[in-house]
Amino acid sequence: MKKKDLEEAAGITHYQMYKLANDKDITTDVIGAICTALEVEPNDIMDFIQEIDK
Known part of the structure; x- marks a missing residue:
């Protein structure tokens, strides 16, 4: 699936x-x-990857 196809299927914006x-x-x-x-x-x-403060 191309990004444009997923945008349309999910109803999300290009941004x-x-x-x-x-x-x-x-x-x-x-x-x-x-x-x-x-x-x-x-x-x-x-x-989920937890960030560790350094």
């Missing part, structure tokens, strides 16, 4: 896709829309 593709912060609403479009759960498409 939201840009942020996602460039490791910028996105909202849980965007994650939810993508999960709904792909028929998956959030833990199927992402990992």
Whole structure:
């Protein structure tokens, strides 16, 4: 699936896709829309990596 196809399927904007593709912060609403479009759960498409303060 191309990014443009996912944008349309999930109903998200090009800017939201840009942020996602460039490791910028996105909202849980965007994650939810993508999960709904792909028929998956959030833990199927992402990992949580805790940052350690140095």
